Amino acid sequence: QPLLQESGPGLVKPSETLSLTCAVSGASINNSNNYWVWIRQPPGRGLEWIGSIYYRGNTYYNPSLKSRLTISIDTSKSQFSLRLTSVIAADTAVYFCARDETHLHGPYAYWGQGALVTVSS
């Protein structure tokens, strides 16, 4: 059973860069059947899809975040990462990583426990 674990700073200053990593264990990140996904949830609010990546590096990004967003993958370390630049208070959220059980269509059957990132000076 896949296990996903987010890690990264819990506090980021406005205008700086938010960086998170999702470590994958119990499953191969090179699995051709899956995409790997980032989702976030502002406190007390709903889910927002951030973007996804394939083991070959193919990416898809939420259009509203695309100009600030980079998702990358390191198959040698079995992890994928999120980088969001020029953050503002509205980027404060719990960030989840997940595995897409199909090619881009969902469901997201396996999730990390989530990492709270607060944007504040």
Add this chain to the structure above:
Amino acid sequence: QSALTQPASVSGSPGQSITISCTGTSSDVGAYDYVCWYQQHPGKAPKAIIYAVTTKASGISNRFSASKSGNTASLTISGLQAEDEADYYCSSYTGPGLMLFGGGTKVTVL
């Protein structure tokens, strides 16, 4: 992209059935049979309960069922139980490669 539209809250008594709607457009829910439903308890990660509009995820009770008509998908919980009290989110593929979530529905068991 605006979130798919869900009612903010739905409630029911134990044993009753409730239905949660998820309304999108002809570019997302209406265009693809790739609607999923997730259940999220407080402080927990979401859990997939339905995918491909009507297919139950592994281990999900038969009390959960789903459907789609036009631009609106629906999740029905039959025989409502206390453990069903949670937030529920729909999602839809919007192509190409993009996914959109609903705003979420809080289910209260009275």
